[in-house]
Amino acid sequence: MPTRAQHKTLNFIRHFIARHDCAPTLSEIAAGLGLRSKGSLHKHVQALAEAGYLKIRSGQQRGIELTRFAEQQLHSLPLLGRIAAGQPIEAIPGEDTLNLTEFLLGPDRFALRVTGDSMIDAGILDGDTVIVERRDTADDGAIVVALVDNGEATLKRLRKRGDRIELIPANTAYPPLIYPANRVQIQGVLVGQLRTYP
Amino acid sequence: MPTRAQHKTLNFIRHFIARHDCAPTLSEIAAGLGLRSKGSLHKHVQALAEAGYLKIRSGQQRGIELTRFAEQQLHSLPLLGRIAAGQPIEAIPGEDTLNLTEFLLGPDRFALRVTGDSMIDAGILDGDTVIVERRDTADDGAIVVALVDNGEATLKRLRKRGDRIELIPANTAYPPLIYPANRVQIQGVLVGQLRTYP
DNA sequence: CTTGACCGTTCTCCATTCGTTCTCTATCCT
DNA sequence: AGGATAGAGAACGAATGGAGAACGGTCAAG
Numbered sequence: 001m002p003t004r005a006q007h008k009t010l011n012f013i014r015h016f017i018a019r020h021d022c023a024p025t026l027s028e029i030a031a032g033l034g035l036r037s038k039g040s041l042h043k044h045v046q047a048l049a050e051a052g053y054l055k056i057r058s059g060q061q062r063g064i065e066l067t068r069f070a071e072q073q074l075h076s077l078p079l080l081g082r083i084a085a086g087q088p089i090e091a092i093p094g095e096d097t098l099n100l101t102e103f104l105l106g107p108d109r110f111a112l113r114v115t116g117d118s119m120i121d122a123g124i125l126d127g128d129t130v131i132v133e134r135r136d137t138a139d140d141g142a143i144v145v146a147l148v149d150n151g152e153a154t155l156k157r158l159r160k161r162g163d164r165i166e167l168i169p170a171n172t173a174y175p176p177l178i179y180p181a182n183r184v185q186i187q188g189v190l191v192g193q194l195r196t197y198p
Numbered sequence: 199m200p201t202r203a204q205h206k207t208l209n210f211i212r213h214f215i216a217r218h219d220c221a222p223t224l225s226e227i228a229a230g231l232g233l234r235s236k237g238s239l240h241k242h243v244q245a246l247a248e249a250g251y252l253k254i255r256s257g258q259q260r261g262i263e264l265t266r267f268a269e270q271q272l273h274s275l276p277l278l279g280r281i282a283a284g285q286p287i288e289a290i291p292g293e294d295t296l297n298l299t300e301f302l303l304g305p306d307r308f309a310l311r312v313t314g315d316s317m318i319d320a321g322i323l324d325g326d327t328v329i330v331e332r333r334d335t336a337d338d339g340a341i342v343v344a345l346v347d348n349g350e351a352t353l354k355r356l357r358k359r360g361d362r363i364e365l366i367p368a369n370t371a372y373p374p375l376i377y378p379a380n381r382v383q384i385q386g387v388l389v390g391q392l393r394t395y396p
Numbered sequence: 397c398t399t400g401a402c403c404g405t406t407c408t409c410c411a412t413t414c415g416t417t418c419t420c421t422a423t424c425c426t
Numbered sequence: 427a428g429g430a431t432a433g434a435g436a437a438c439g440a441a442t443g444g445a446g447a448a449c450g451g452t453c454a455a456g
Contacts, residue, residue, distance in 0.1 A: 003432090018297070019297060026415065039435070044432090077302075082310065084352070100302060101270055104275075104394070105273070112279065113279070114282070145281065191394065201442070224404065236405095237407085238445085240404070242443085256405095257404070258403095258404085
């Protein structure tokens with residue numbers, strides 16, 4: 001059971017790692033907690049390691065690691081169940097944790113901010129963030145990031161029509177774009193999407 | 199767990215590959231990080247390879263590959279820029295990394311799967327996952343998880359009208375639900391949303 | 397095939413950062 | 427009062443990271 005100072009220290013370390021992907025130095029912890037010295041911090045970190053919250057690679061800089069338990073907690077949310085209009089929350093059997101890392105990350109992926117409303121009927125709004133997997137081919141019907149004439153990148157639904165490629169907005173206010181296949185280069189395929197609310 | 203220089207190096211390599219689809223040379227990394235020498239860079243890249251983040255095709259030029267492990271171990275994606283209909287990808291100054299952990303996680307948050315199409319006009323589709331922050335009050339206009347008569351939980355936009363509360367679907371096919379305030383209990387406020395594509 | 401620019405690799409030297417330890421002091425809680 | 431808890435400050439040695447130079451391999455153009 002950690003003391004109050006230890007608790008604050010542990011919390012800061014967890015947030016720091018979540019933000020920076022690497023552990024803080026003692027001085028950074030001290031600065032973050034408003035301390036002017038790192039003398040006592042060393043004792044707290046040591047105590048946390050003995051209590052099993054942390055592992056320390058002794059002597060190395062930034063040598064603080066979270067234990068597996070603390071780490072698992074850091075990247076997951078409880079997945080409570082399904083929610084629908086007019087129905088109570090219904091538990092999802094066998095699935096009670098949502099690990100964001102597994103859910104959205106993967107090799108050759110990157111993120112893009114969406115501007116404009118051309119994909120609004122597909123539930124992609126202005127300001128959303130989409131996650132794209134870099135690929136140079138895509139199945140018919142997929143939503144892709146496509147480059148036209150090596151100049152303009154757009155997010156559209158792909159339709160292959162023989163030697164023509166149609167880039168179809170999900171908004172009836174915009175017309176489909178139709179090009180010969182050799183003018184369109186696929187940069188990636190939409191694999192995920194996320195949004196935050198203020 | 200990489201050191202700070204290693205972490206910056208790895209991040210630069212990820213961005214470079216995401217943009218150019220080929221690995222950078224050591225000199226390019228050095229230039230990108232503001233270094234005048236590549237002597238130490240080689241050590242960092244080597245250390246990253248030993249730690250399993252990279253693979254190196256030894257001797258070959260541009261012989262750096264990212265591993266799957268790197269993407270899963272780091273909790274962020276390169277954020278390349280904005281994308282819009284008919285515009286090239288435009289870099290976002292000062293913001294080049296999307297940290298999922300920081301973006302969506304927080305204390306007192308949980309996830310729910312959405313079924314039904316009652317929020318479709320707000321870009322919330324059947325099968326989406328929403329992230330909810332547990333709270334018992336909410337601002338007017340927020341999207342909330344509300345419990346009516348302690349029985350039915352629904353995801354709706356909240357409108358306060360004096361001692362009445364309106365729960366408004368974002369779908370013109372459904373009517374607003376209007377209750378006296380004492381029959382409606384707010385369970386949480388929508389703070390995030392995510393979706394995966396097959 | 398030859399050539400030259402480019403690039404990975406290795407080495408040494410040096411400044412800085414950081415973990416560690418120590419002593420001394422202040423605060424809080426039975 | 428007395429012990430537990432916490433912080434300030436200083437000092438030391440190890441780890442880290444960068445500069446610069448030199449060597450040899452790779453690759454594409456001539």
